[in-house]
Amino acid sequence: MNGTRRAFLGTALGAAAATALGTPAQAAETGRCRRRIPPSGLGMHLYTMRTPLATDFKGTLARLADIGYATVGVSGRHGNSAAAIRTMLDETRLKAVLEHVGYDIVRGSGLPQALEDIHTLGARWIVVPSLPGAMHTPAGFREAAREFNRAGLAAREAGLGPLLFHNHGLDHQVVEGENLYDILLKETDPHLVGFELDVYWAAKGGADPRSLFVRHRRRFPALHVKDMAPNGDFADVGSGVLDFRSMFGTADSGGVRQWLVEHDSPADPFATALNSYRYLSRLRY
Template identity: 75%
Template structure:
């Protein structure tokens, strides 16, 4: 991976999020099984003080909850708030307007921090409305969730980088945070000697474009999230925290093979503000939500 960028690495505009809650912290620790260990325990005996993820930084990416949301959007948000989640990433509205979702979020005490919006929408005439909807939701960041397969070439990703800078400039002019990009495994492929994802990191303006790093897909694609945090500071305000089962499938956070304690040691350098839980195919979304929250609330790194 190359570490040089032709842009400044000064941090972009970021918003402060919800503060910590001692009550939620106590509830989360109580929910974690007595005597249970986390992957952090093997790494806390270092010269670094152990950190906790701020409670206001633990969120749920709502794609995980798509089935219950389709049945009862408001009730699902209520249950997430009861578990202890402070924030959500919006991914699909299930027939609700941005204003309607905002009312439900306000009623449950949750806060939207971002919304996934299709690349073609953001690069086309729908950009203005998409940015207005972000304001309505109270969210900071528009996020491109994926890119068409045909663009997965060095030339294609350079074209995307130019578009990202343009969209990011529009977001800033609209009073929002940076445009973010959510990765999948194929975004980390090496094509003609170049790592595609690195093209986006290196050829976008850090003031305008950041990344919502999906740590599962990064690992699946052969990338090292911690290395990105160090080599490209302040570029990663949000994470998708998704665990990997031994067979390579998805797992509840803390029940799989990824070493989150080691991975997050340099998260502060990377600029991480939001740790958004995600599971692409949960058997029981609420069980996944409970298990994953309890693990992240108890994690020392």
């Protein structure tokens, strides 16, 4: 990505996403960048592939493996059981690292089965993908923090990693003088609850992933790597305005172990998968 494209965000998208961008000086540092995403940490969040998965689940997994992906985040089973998905993953030499499970299930009687399914999939983390809109108040987020701590303890007792929360833009808003996302960061037990940071939605909501990684060390084991087009829409990773090189420079502090590609509305999911993989596999930071 060049400096001109990054500079666009300062005028077209404003401060909300500017925190996720670098400067021309940072872009000039390419020659000194040596780190890379480990191949075992480069995955695909399967929501991106929901259209082909609906008609050919195993074939879609096989094509992702052929591209080079090592891991997947499960989001929607398309009529398959956890055991059936595990068999298809094993046959295509992919590994599930997490599954998105609705908040109502996590806070209700369905949690034990959901945790068992995480084990069946061979994954490590159960992820709450969103909170109901009515909960976007300080009181609602404090209630969610209590529920996350409870469910995170159940996950730990089941031998899994911490429960994770996946953010959207509204989760970063300030309501009644309080930043909602900060409530979750402050009022959840770091041993029980972590975060799957969606970097697009963080930038859209005005948060700076780089700062989050540094200020809240080891809280972000997984990322949704999603790029932003100049008009604020979704883009294949590497074709938009987000400065992943700068962002990933502090990822170690955040404890990032999985970089999961996502695109909410790809015109061609396999083209998106290929373009995004090529960019991330070659990226040095």
